[in-house]
Amino acid sequence: MQVWAMLRFTPPEAFVPFAEAAKEEPPLGQSTFLQLRQFIYQLSGVWIADNRQYFLKARLARRLRALGLQRFEEYLRYVTGTDAAALREQQEMLNAIVVLESAFFRTPEHFEAIARTIVPELQRSGLPLRLWSAGCAAGEEPYSLAMVLHRYGMLSEQLELWGTDVSTDAITQAQRGRYPAATVRIPAEYEPYVVRYGPELEVIPELRQRVRFGVLNLVNTDAVHQMAPMGVILCRNVLLYFAPDVRRRVVQSLVDALVPGGYLFVGGTETLTGMDARLQLVHFPGALAYRRSEAGL
Numbered sequence: 001m002q003v004w005a006m007l008r009f010t011p012p013e014a015f016v017p018f019a020e021a022a023k024e025e026p027p028l029g030q031s032t033f034l035q036l037r038q039f040i041y042q043l044s045g046v047w048i049a050d051n052r053q054y055f056l057k058a059r060l061a062r063r064l065r066a067l068g069l070q071r072f073e074e075y076l077r078y079v080t081g082t083d084a085a086a087l088r089e090q091q092e093m094l095n096a097i098v099v100l101e102s103a104f105f106r107t108p109e110h111f112e113a114i115a116r117t118i119v120p121e122l123q124r125s126g127l128p129l130r131l132w133s134a135g136c137a138a139g140e141e142p143y144s145l146a147m148v149l150h151r152y153g154m155l156s157e158q159l160e161l162w163g164t165d166v167s168t169d170a171i172t173q174a175q176r177g178r179y180p181a182a183t184v185r186i187p188a189e190y191e192p193y194v195v196r197y198g199p200e201l202e203v204i205p206e207l208r209q210r211v212r213f214g215v216l217n218l219v220n221t222d223a224v225h226q227m228a229p230m231g232v233i234l235c236r237n238v239l240l241y242f243a244p245d246v247r248r249r250v251v252q253s254l255v256d257a258l259v260p261g262g263y264l265f266v267g268g269t270e271t272l273t274g275m276d277a278r279l280q281l282v283h284f285p286g287a288l289a290y291r292r293s294e295a296g297l
Ligand SMILES: C[S@@+](CC[C@H](N)C(=O)[O-])C[C@H]1O[C@@H](n2cnc3c(N)ncnc32)[C@H](O)[C@@H]1O
Pocket: 044, 045, 046, 098, 099, 100, 101, 102, 103, 106, 134, 135, 136, 137, 138, 141, 164, 165, 166, 167, 170, 216, 217, 218, 219, 235, 236, 237, 238, 241, 267
C-alpha cells in the first residue's frame, strides 16, 4: 500500500506538486551555498546553519522559478548585483528566507505584564508611552498587545504602538490585518476585536489604525536608534535567527533605543545574560523581562 493511501484525509494529488517540484529543483553546490549564506548574513544578520542548507535551497528555488533562472550560480550573480533589479531581488530573497512563524497571544504573560504593570509604571514615571514590536511578522504580536491594552483600559490616545519587520510581505499583511480563520486562535474574551470575513478574520479598524507598521532591518543600527525613545520593546523569537555577533550588536542598539527604566522582552527560549551591562532581569508573574537601568550606564 502507498503511504498516502494510509493517510485518510490527504488526497494523493497533494503530494504530487511537492514531489515534482523537489525533483525539478536544481542542485545547490557547496560553494554557492556558502556565498549565498554569507550574503544573507551581511544583508540581514540571519545565519543559515549547515544543517539548514535544504531549507535555503527550497526557499530560494521559488525565486529561481519566479525569475526564470535555471541554476543557483546564476541566481547568486543576479542577486549580488548592484543595479535596481538586484536590490529588488535582495528584498525578495529576504522575504523568501525569513521564518514568519507567529501567533496571536504568544506568551500571554508578557502582554499581561505590560498592560497591568509596565504601562501604569511608565505613566506614573512620565516615561514615553511608546511600545515597539521589533520583528513583528504579520502583525500578530502588536495586535495582541493592542487588544490586551484595550481590554485593560490602557490604550490611551497618548500611547504609541509600533510594529516593524524586515519582510515587506509580512508588513503588507500586517497592515491588512487579515488572517486565515482556520489557523488563528483568539481567546473568547478577545473575539470582539476581530470580525469574520468568509474564511478570514480581520482585526477591527479601531485597533488596526492604532498600530504603525513599517519595514525595518534590525541590523541597521541607525534605523533602530531612530525609533528611540521607547518605553517597551518586544523582540521575541527573532534574535535566535541571527549569528551570535549580530545578536549582541542588535541587542545593544535596542537597549540604546530604550529609555532608561524601559523594558525589553525576548522569546521564552532566548536569554540576554551578559549581552549588555545596562540590562537588569525583572520577574513578572509567569514572565521575565529586562529593564534598562535608570542610570543609563
Ligand atoms: C519567528 S518570527 C517572530 C515573530 C514574533 N516576534 C513572535 O514572537 O511571534 C521572526 C521574525 O523576525 C523577522 N526578522 C528576521 N530578521 C530580521 C531583521 N534583520 N530585521 C528585522 N526583522 C527580522 C522575520 O521576518 C520574522 O518576522
